[in-house]
Amino acid sequence: MARWFRRKQEDDATESAGENTIESSQPEESSPETEDPSAENGVEPAFETTSGIFTYMRSRLQKTRKTLAGQIDRLVLGKKEIDQDVLEELEEVLITSDLGVATTQKLITSMEEKLHRRELTDADRLHIHLKDEIRRFLKVEASALDVTGHKPFVIMAVGVNGVGKTTTLAKLAFHYKQAGLRVMLVAADTFRAAATEQLSNWAERVEVELVKQSSGADPAAVVYDAMAAAQARGVDVVLIDTAGRLHTKVNLMEELKKIKRVISRQMDTAPHEVLLILDATTGQNAISQTHFFHQELTVTGLVLTKLDGTAKGGIVVGVCQEFQIPIRFIGLGEGLDELREFDPEQFAAALF
Numbered sequence: 001m002a003r004w005f006r007r008k009q010e011d012d013a014t015e016s017a018g019e020n021t022i023e024s025s026q027p028e029e030s031s032p033e034t035e036d037p038s039a040e041n042g043v044e045p046a047f048e049t050t051s052g053i054f055t056y057m058r059s060r061l062q063k064t065r066k067t068l069a070g071q072i073d074r075l076v077l078g079k080k081e082i083d084q085d086v087l088e089e090l091e092e093v094l095i096t097s098d099l100g101v102a103t104t105q106k107l108i109t110s111m112e113e114k115l116h117r118r119e120l121t122d123a124d125r126l127h128i129h130l131k132d133e134i135r136r137f138l139k140v141e142a143s144a145l146d147v148t149g150h151k152p153f154v155i156m157a158v159g160v161n162g163v164g165k166t167t168t169l170a171k172l173a174f175h176y177k178q179a180g181l182r183v184m185l186v187a188a189d190t191f192r193a194a195a196t197e198q199l200s201n202w203a204e205r206v207e208v209e210l211v212k213q214s215s216g217a218d219p220a221a222v223v224y225d226a227m228a229a230a231q232a233r234g235v236d237v238v239l240i241d242t243a244g245r246l247h248t249k250v251n252l253m254e255e256l257k258k259i260k261r262v263i264s265r266q267m268d269t270a271p272h273e274v275l276l277i278l279d280a281t282t283g284q285n286a287i288s289q290t291h292f293f294h295q296e297l298t299v300t301g302l303v304l305t306k307l308d309g310t311a312k313g314g315i316v317v318g319v320c321q322e323f324q325i326p327i328r329f330i331g332l333g334e335g336l337d338e339l340r341e342f343d344p345e346q347f348a349a350a351l352f
Ligand SMILES: Nc1nc2c(ncn2[C@@H]2O[C@H](COP(=O)(O)OP(=O)(O)OP(=O)(O)O)[C@@H](O)[C@H]2O)c(=O)[nH]1
Pocket: 159, 160, 161, 162, 163, 164, 165, 166, 167, 168, 189, 195, 243, 244, 245, 305, 306, 307, 308, 309, 330, 331, 332, 333, 334, 338
């Protein structure tokens, strides 16, 4: 038996009795791994230790892991050696796991080279190589998001509707507040009355300042007020929530560009981060959204949300590989404490 399978069997036996990673088609909702009481209140006791974080990540990414790793397991199960046929099947697995065609082709090409050099002799090596390559793809050269670099540090969240912009900003507000910073939320989604109310509720819950106007107000005017207030009050981090209609609508893009211009006029280095929020459950749509928003607004960072509820987490690899825009955070649940700084090593490890 291959070492990798032996190791996996041992891991799986200790991790979750009765769970079989090879059975990716099993309904995952019933798995004990998904039962996480902390999701309700956002408190995650396991965060204290590195192994706790890893266990949490692994459990949250289990749907993707079962699809990706589970299918690869099945593919090589019983195969004495890796050949071209295995690579062809692997190609299909990677595409259906939402890594995307371009990323998959790069991976397969590098596997073929290894195969020809006889460096891909067994399942163990295939697995190690795949993990190394994925880890390499996830590492995007970029400076870290250091919010202490400017005062205020201005983050503008953008993205299509329902991706998790407002929730992500609430989580960020919580995160930075916990770090001892003075945080301001800005309700620049004046398109729907409920949007301002939703952000107000979060501001109250997280206990941070909020700048808002009545619904229907010009979002750029809200941002203008907020920037002035933030500078006057010595706020450390300004988090701007924007509307998310269909990204193909010209007026939304014009509105977002105007907001960006207003911010820059008040502070020439700002916005310091244009954060595009992407819903991982939409798979390949995330790629087209990134193209569009980046072209219009020059996105500087990404957040992939809802990775907890999807088997399409492979999109993270595809997005990194295709755009070379750093993923700053990933959303792993609805709770305030369920946003994680993106760590390529940890993510790759949690996927397999
Ligand atoms: N499971 C899960 N749900 C999430 C995550 N992030 C956001 N959500 C949920 O996604 C839904 C939409 O989130 P919002 O934050 O309102 O999304 P939005 O982009 O602000 O939406 P609009 O303002 O309508 O454009 C909410 O029910 C959130 O709780 C996540 O990481 N995991």
